[in-house]
Amino acid sequence: MSDHDIINNEFNTDKGISVSPLFPFDSITNIEVLCLTLAPSYQHTSEAHNIGTIEHILVIKGEMEYLVDNQWLPLQQNEVTKFNADKVHGYRNVSDQEAIFHNIIYYAKK
Template sequence: MSINFNNAIGLQLKLARTNKDWSLDVASKHTGVSKAMLGQIERGESSPTVARLWNIATGFHLPLSYFFVAIEDNDLSQSMLNSESGISISTLFQFDLETKSEVFCLTLAPLHQQISAPHNDGVIEQILVIEGEIEYLLNDQWHHLNKGGVVKFNANQKHGYRNVSESQAVFHNIIYYTSENKFSV
């Protein structure tokens, strides 16, 4: 059975909200995403941006890949979140409870910049540049990485990525959720 990408994310959001016994209003307060937008996402009427989906995951204290479970369970694992011009994200390894990690492949269009709000305390990101060159933002400063370059940082602060070339840039993003993060869904 095939499932629409937006519907799959919406189903996971509704499940998370139901499991926490949160109204749309309460979910909105925890995620910083409007009640109307959350409702549209749940109904599959709106495709969340990567940034918005991160806000939702952070507010629910969930790993990002939680929202891709229904997609991958329905043979759409090659699907990418392409809801924003300039960035796509695909899951390489879904969240693993034992290692408390997940791995994504991000592709940035030429000269695209992506800023991420702080994640929950204890979230650590590692990035490995696979193709092209990027810069990453930490402490309001951009730092350069070429192909093969790596970095590890605490993601509980504003951070970002930008492609500084005229060609696409691809990097793997390994996200660790330390024991400070409690997953309730």
């Protein structure tokens, strides 16, 4: 993570997003659990993971949208979804308040 700022177990890959591991990657289960905070009007796009990787999003605070199959889909506080993350995907905050969500990622074996 040399290109990330690490502060108290939190890393920022870009201004407008912070990522904190709730459960770091477990090589037995191939799962990690992250808490992400998106600044107002912030958008982040991720490259595809390995085939079979699945992301689960649980919105803790605010409202957001997630990108899957080239379509932005809305999520409100207390809503959840899951999707195949083996293609380009993303997250964006569509409000003027911060959005916080938990992301449970199952990484398919290579």
